[in-house]
Amino acid sequence: MSENIKVVVDAMGGDNAPEVTVEGAVEALKVSDKISIILTGRTEDIKKELQKYSYDESRISIVQADDVIGFDEPPVMAIRKKKNSSIVVGLNLVKRGEADAFVSAGSTGAILVGGQFVVGRIKGIERAPLAPLIPTAKGPSLLIDCGANVDARPSHLVQFAKMGSIYMEHIVGIKNPRVAIVNIGAEEEKGNMLVKETYPLLKECTDINFVGSIEARDIPNGDADVIVCEAFVGNVILKLYEGLSNTLMHEIKAGLMSSLRSKIGGLLIKPALKKVVKGFIGEDQGGAPLLGLKGLVVKAHGSSGADDIKKAIIQCIQFSEEEINEKIKENIITD
Amino acid sequence: MSENIKVVVDAMGGDNAPEVTVEGAVEALKVSDKISIILTGRTEDIKKELQKYSYDESRISIVQADDVIGFDEPPVMAIRKKKNSSIVVGLNLVKRGEADAFVSAGSTGAILVGGQFVVGRIKGIERAPLAPLIPTAKGPSLLIDCGANVDARPSHLVQFAKMGSIYMEHIVGIKNPRVAIVNIGAEEEKGNMLVKETYPLLKECTDINFVGSIEARDIPNGDADVIVCEAFVGNVILKLYEGLSNTLMHEIKAGLMSSLRSKIGGLLIKPALKKVVKGFIGEDQGGAPLLGLKGLVVKAHGSSGADDIKKAIIQCIQFSEEEINEKIKENIITD
Numbered sequence: 001m002s003e004n005i006k007v008v009v010d011a012m013g014g015d016n017a018p019e020v021t022v023e024g025a026v027e028a029l030k031v032s033d034k035i036s037i038i039l040t041g042r043t044e045d046i047k048k049e050l051q052k053y054s055y056d057e058s059r060i061s062i063v064q065a066d067d068v069i070g071f072d073e074p075p076v077m078a079i080r081k082k083k084n085s086s087i088v089v090g091l092n093l094v095k096r097g098e099a100d101a102f103v104s105a106g107s108t109g110a111i112l113v114g115g116q117f118v119v120g121r122i123k124g125i126e127r128a129p130l131a132p133l134i135p136t137a138k139g140p141s142l143l144i145d146c147g148a149n150v151d152a153r154p155s156h157l158v159q160f161a162k163m164g165s166i167y168m169e170h171i172v173g174i175k176n177p178r179v180a181i182v183n184i185g186a187e188e189e190k191g192n193m194l195v196k197e198t199y200p201l202l203k204e205c206t207d208i209n210f211v212g213s214i215e216a217r218d219i220p221n222g223d224a225d226v227i228v229c230e231a232f233v234g235n236v237i238l239k240l241y242e243g244l245s246n247t248l249m250h251e252i253k254a255g256l257m258s259s260l261r262s263k264i265g266g267l268l269i270k271p272a273l274k275k276v277v278k279g280f281i282g283e284d285q286g287g288a289p290l291l292g293l294k295g296l297v298v299k300a301h302g303s304s305g306a307d308d309i310k311k312a313i314i315q316c317i318q319f320s321e322e323e324i325n326e327k328i329k330e331n332i333i334t335d
Numbered sequence: 336m337s338e339n340i341k342v343v344v345d346a347m348g349g350d351n352a353p354e355v356t357v358e359g360a361v362e363a364l365k366v367s368d369k370i371s372i373i374l375t376g377r378t379e380d381i382k383k384e385l386q387k388y389s390y391d392e393s394r395i396s397i398v399q400a401d402d403v404i405g406f407d408e409p410p411v412m413a414i415r416k417k418k419n420s421s422i423v424v425g426l427n428l429v430k431r432g433e434a435d436a437f438v439s440a441g442s443t444g445a446i447l448v449g450g451q452f453v454v455g456r457i458k459g460i461e462r463a464p465l466a467p468l469i470p471t472a473k474g475p476s477l478l479i480d481c482g483a484n485v486d487a488r489p490s491h492l493v494q495f496a497k498m499g500s501i502y503m504e505h506i507v508g509i510k511n512p513r514v515a516i517v518n519i520g521a522e523e524e525k526g527n528m529l530v531k532e533t534y535p536l537l538k539e540c541t542d543i544n545f546v547g548s549i550e551a552r553d554i555p556n557g558d559a560d561v562i563v564c565e566a567f568v569g570n571v572i573l574k575l576y577e578g579l580s581n582t583l584m585h586e587i588k589a590g591l592m593s594s595l596r597s598k599i600g601g602l603l604i605k606p607a608l609k610k611v612v613k614g615f616i617g618e619d620q621g622g623a624p625l626l627g628l629k630g631l632v633v634k635a636h637g638s639s640g641a642d643d644i645k646k647a648i649i650q651c652i653q654f655s656e657e658e659i660n661e662k663i664k665e666n667i668i669t670d
Contacts, residue, residue: 074524109520137582150519150527184485184570185444189409192485192567216574220582232527233571235519239551240572244579247472247555252587255611256604265603269590272597276590 005034006099007316011041011049012068012086013106015303018042021105022049024309029059031314038099040065040090065089068106071302075109075148079117087111091118094295101296101316103287105304112148115290115297122329125292127156129231130299131164132288133172134241138222140284142168142177146234147290154198157181157228158205162332163291164226165208170322171285171315172225176209180224182233183213194230202228207331249277286311289319292328296320340369341434342651346376346384347403347421348441350638353377356440357384359644364394366649373434375400375425400424403441406637410444410483414452422446426453429630436631436651438622440639447483450625450632457664460627462491464566465634466499467623468507469576473557475619477503477512481569482625489533492516492563493540497667498626499561500543505657506620506650507560511544515559517568518548529565537563542666584612621646624654627663631655 009025011018018041025037036059039046043064050060067085069078082088087106091114093099102119104111108130116128129145144164149156161179168177181198183191188199190213202210214224216237229237256266286308287300296319300312319325344360346353353376360372371394374381378399385395402420404413417423422441426449428434437454439446443465451463464480479499484491496514503512516533518526523534525548537545549559551572564572591601621643622635631654635647654660 072522137586182571184567184574187407187409195567215578216571217578219575220579232519232530233568236517236551236568236571237575239519240554240575241579243550243552244555244576245583248580248583251472251611252608255607258607258610262604262607265600265605265607268600269597269604270600272590272593272600273587275593276586 004036005101005317005320006036006038007313008038008040008090008093008099008102009309009313010086010090010102010104010106011039011046012065013104014300015105016305017105018045018049020304020306021309022046023053023306024304025060025313026050026053026055027306027310028313029055031310032317034317035313036060037313038063038090038093040093041068041086042066063089063093069110071107073107073110075107075113078107078110079114087114088118091115091297094297095119099295100320101298103298103300103309103312103316105287105300105302105309108299109148111297111299112290115293119293119295119297121292122294122325124332125328126159127152128290128292129160129163130288130290131167132238133284134219134238136220136222140172141219141222141225141227142172143227143229143234143238144291145229145231146238146288147231149231152194152230154194154201157194157198157230158201159292159332161202161205161208161210161226161228163328164228166324166327166331167289167291168225170324170327171318174225177225178211178223179208179226179228180211180214182219182227182229182237183215186213186215188212284311285315286313287315289315294325296325339371340436340652340655341371341373342648343373343375343425343428343434343437344644344648345421345425345437345439345441346374346381347400348439349635350440351640352440353380353384355639355641356644357381358388358641359639360395360648361385361388361390362641362645363648364390366645367652369652370648371395372648373398373425373428375428376403376421377401398424398428404445406442408442408445410442410448413442413445414449422449423453426450426632429632430454434630435655436633438633438635438644438647438651440622440635440637440644443634444483446632446634447625450628454628454630454632456627457629457660459667460663461494462487463625463627464495464498465623465625466502467573468619469554469573471555471557475507476554476557476560476562477507478562478564478569478573479626480564480566481573481623482566484566487529487565489529489536492529492533492565493536494627494667496537496540496543496545496561496563498663499563501659501662501666502624502626503560505659505662506653509560512560513546513558514543514561514563515546515549517562517564517572518550521548521550523547619646620650621648622650624650629660631660
């Protein structure tokens, strides 16, 4: 770890690139003087955006990448063929040790595949999970894994539980985080084959605070800090969270327009409602880390704004300063 | 099918039994003169409840069952040992052809296991899925399977799709219902092994309206009428629906109490908000059917009120009149 943390930002990734990616990078420089940023992508496009801002030129550099990987490209093929894309170029900088972390709001699939194949996993780590924070009534919980590792094995889930604990303790600041496995009942004998095999292994772990099964019903209530599941289930949880919140808020807003009385009431409650939605969603980290790699890869939402990109970059400082990867190596690999 | 449809109601099942189960049974008699009801459970307790109402005594009978299966009992063991429980006694009446359907708000596990082992599956049906209706912005969708059939095979999911289509068309009244499989992306090549193997099989089915994959994000929007998944994933969807709706509504209500302005607004929007919640949740069927059995088994929610029990009983009339099981035999087994 260097005093100066180098973060590569995929300037071309996301719905609003390169506008918001460049803006987010410039904003991040203002927050911390510990970082310098490398933007990967089409130099000309990036320069055009950079011209809008005043910033310390010694702290931002550009590495040219001709190609962009689209959201609809098959990830494995894209990573293999588009060697000169902003994602592959960026990941290679991390692989060669020329940068500490990579942030992208581009294709999730390509970032997941590229993270594992270009940067590579820490020796001994079997899978690299994508671990977003999700909102709950008691603050954010870490949902691990939401990535591409479908059809996981019990040993993978045990590593997810340990890596998730380290992240929640040292990045989010939850002491002795409660770890639970997603299940279809609270009893130990419940579950599918994967959960039944994983449960006793988690119970044996002395280095995590395993509290047993969690039913999906209890996730929004914040009954666990680290929510362990295989990626298919994690993806369903993450996306249903998004879809159901949106649908409910949409229905409520439509309902408020149904009468004069409710319209007036709606105007009165608007600030409180906004506060609730913001409070529930809370401060996120701007992106989800892909854990267990030889370097940090952060996946930001495709629709990220500049503020999200900035937060995703700032997350990399903490990750580096808290030496998360060293902790993963010490705590997991020596087991 | 007889003109007179006989429904067995587990008088002892659920959080508020036998009060609401007996009340629901009496109420159901008023809705339709096509049914008669058999209540299973402790005769004395049931009689005490029945005394509260006036009803046609020729249409309600009691079959004594000494035992009750608790919510926390391991299902397989409970079904095997408690031969004289209200659930096993009730299911045996269906098995022997002395009743057409069984309704219970008792232990889900015991009802699922009992349905399969006591009543038995229709010949050729490999698994009996539990299929609740879930609310969406466009009306209810059928989520199939939410039962105990974890670690399902592709052929099971194909049968779920077909049975679900028949149910949605003939019970809920959706013509040519759109069938989708829960997946982690919209593309055909996405998914875990089960989904990848099932997808082409569903695509080949000419007797259902298969529309492809559905991401969990799009379920609340009502993008499919029949949502096919294996039981673990279905259970996660169902329970997260419940948990997230409750948490969001709770947070909103708490937010409305945060200032005088929002309190007044809250009072004004109360009727509209209630209407939205009711409209979104809509009219359910009072319980979820366990499909593919030699007879109908309906699982009502443990916290059911009398009105839910009534609706669950009424559902049995339609199921019988529409000859759902005959349609399942014709359309699925001859394939």
